[in-house]
Amino acid sequence: MGPSPSEFIARGDFAALEGLYYRFQKTEDIIDLFGVLKTILDRYGSIGRMAQRFYRGNVRDMLWQVRRELLDEHEGLMFFFPKPSGANPLKRWNLYLRWMVRKDEIDAGLWDFIPTHRLIVPLDTHIFKIGRCVGWTKRSSPSWKAACEITEALRGFSPEDPLRYDFFLCHKVGIGAGCKGVRMPECAKRCALLMDLEQDERADDDRRMKNES
Template identity: 40%
Template structure:
């Protein structure tokens, strides 16, 4: 998040969010090693400069693919506009996310497991969908504006955001009686978000950080 705040750029923030899994120190080490100016470079330069980079499930080709697809995306439209195209009809952020994933899959075809893990895929049914935590965290950064979140976007309403559910928040929410579902998936995300709307329907995921810290610090 600190690196995303430093640059205040939706493309760089998305890279930060997509690599936000695993050990925090390892995440920061990777992100600090990346030259984000490569998002303006040629494909050949991107391939050359990222040839020695890797992170957990992603090899250098996977990281290169992400930079190239985001560079190509910038030449077409903003990430916000692409999300908005899917979101605007029903004001559903998942429709926006599915549209975004579809667009980037079409811009750069790569079928490695590492790349698929990084960018995700459109689920056949919502019932079979994971939590998409990294993307929902990115949306929180972009849409909400406070001392934590960046607030770079204006087209998506924060009332429509969904909880970026990680395992800490999942367990704490169950213990607090905010979440009944036992499975860590998108249905749990939707259920928890609906519960939090009872406290503030205009900004339900403002409670994300507090719930996360309760779990992280093992207070509950």
């Protein structure tokens, strides 16, 4: 690709990609993906301008528009860019939006047209297990609704930026602490999240008792 990926895409000569593959994605899929990126650059100038054109206050509706406009004819890319159905939590879509919208030491924050409170948590297996364990969702499998319920719970801690906790929960609690999604005796000493939540619950109980007395 050379020093400028955007120039490589704009030229449209993807012969250098022959033989590349990534997990379940074959060479044809990789070339298809770069073809879609070229279409985006040709039509809109950038991915951000394309997203801004389709965003009307709801990120899921925006993703539907992008999917219909650019990806419906590329079945090989369905694994990376699934249709926004109720059964799919759209982890990759939502993770990309987190990178592009939030701005801190982790996320780039290049887009300013989507408010951070509109983002939905990128629901992977770790966040789902944690959400089930602490009661943020009672659903039996990851889904869009489960992602929305967990996001709503996180809004209780940070209404304007609920995804500020996503990296910590996934990497420190989920991966780092090895959360199994089930409360066990050792969780009381190992899980920083559970300790904080239990402390908040005790404080709430104390306030209720004082109000009742």
